Amino acid sequence: MPAPIDALRARLAELNDLRLVGQLVGWDQRTMMPPAGGPERAEQLATLQRIGHERFIADEVGEWLAAAAGADLNEVDRDIVRVTQRDYDRARRVPTELAAEMAQASAAGQDAWELARAEDDFAKFAPVLERNVELSRRYAACFDGFASPYDALLQDYDLGLTTARIQEVFGELRAALPPLVAERASLPAPKRLEVPVAAQQAAVTGVLARFGVDPASWRVDVSSHPFSTNVGLRDSRITTRYEDGQLESLLAAMHEFGHALYDRQTAPELARTTLADGTSMSIHESQSKLWENHVGRSPAFSGVLAQELTNAGFPVSAGDVHTALTAVRPTLIRVSADEVTYPLHIVMRFELERALVDGDLSVADLPTAWNDATRDLLGLEVPSDADGVLQDVHWSGLAFGYFPSYALGCLIAAQLWETLEADLGARDEALAAGDVAEIREWLRDKVHRHGRRLDTVPIVEAATGRGLDAAPFLRHVARSAAAPAG
Structure with missing residues (x-):
């Protein structure tokens, strides 16, 4: 036996x-x-x-x-x-x-x-x-033992976090971000880069290759809502989506790469056990947001993106790429949002889904509540259900309690990045050369290898020396407002 x-x-x-x-x-x-x-x-x-x-x-x-x-x-x-x-x-x-x-x-x-x-x-x-x-x-x-039904659902995504703690953190974002959004959005609109789909596809392939994406153990496909799926330590599936005249596909691909890398770099001794997975959705989102915001949107890496687009037949300067990727313009669509307004989309969804689950909002009243919240937080009018209450897939899959992780991931990513640069030094020179090897290894050691052995707050504490903190993210978006355009 x-x-x-x-x-x-x-x-x-x-x-x-x-x-x-x-x-x-x-x-x-x-x-x-x-x-x-x-x-x-x-x-x-x-x-x-x-x-x-x-x-x-x-x-x-x-x-x-x-x-x-x-x-x-x-x-x-x-x-x-x-x-x-x-x-x-x-x-x-x-x-x-x-x-x-x-x-x-x-x-x-x-x-x-x-x-x-x-x-x-x-x-x-x-x-x-x-x-x-x-x-x-x-x-x-x-x-x-939970204060509300929503608190019980949160535990599937971020064990140990509570509605009260999330409200506290999101309150900081509610207070700090709208003035910054208003200031940045008042600047002249950046030059629109009308990048054809073919050039985007080639650039996505080139950027992911620099990150280590090998067709022997990766698939990159297209879906209406970009996502990442782990089918094994050597079988990673990520998707992006393409539309003529935009660069969202590059950011989405880098975002999903971050998710997949987390799954791939879990310690081998955890394979085929309870521990062989990301510890929480907030930590997972921190990994994707780190690659999207702190690598993809960095001034240093804009030259790499510009080179990939130029190689694909769309000549463009690093400055124009960086300006396009960091411009602040409130938008109706969450997945297209800039890094400053993005958390406000999540604050809104958190408040709406909590009200739905806890019985304070009916499904029939949801479209009106959505439109009112969009006007309040983003200053935008919603012209259609597709651009409003129907834009996200999560509620169709019963993923109530998931949305907070998106904004928490932004905060944790900034906190990790500050610590990473304190440990390794500024990454500008390496990113300008397209070299992300040390970033991958630092993340493996500090976050990925642990799998589920540490929960959300303990892993943040172990990696950064302090608990969940909104200040690094607020410093990051304030710095990015003044960053040179390449």
């Missing part, structure tokens, strides 16, 4: 395989699947979720955990037992049928959202969203 820790590891390896297969199936749904395959795909994902949930909450897993907790284990195995016990206790509270129903609703919701957005018709999505909000409330009700 195997030792309890060996039996536990064997089950966790199986569950990790199921998780990654589910991610592969989800990647296919969003990139390659013909549209008519949606209903069957939803059932397939529900089946995978049901099997995984049942295998994880089985009585024998609890027995192995109890036995292993009293055994003489190495440090990694002790953390496997600790984190798995935590996950097990949480998962045991969720009925298998509810877990499967949520997986099915998530997959079906994706298709419904795609259709409603394409037709600019919130009414077609409203019944799906009603169901998803109700399922999320049922899920939150499985857990005790």
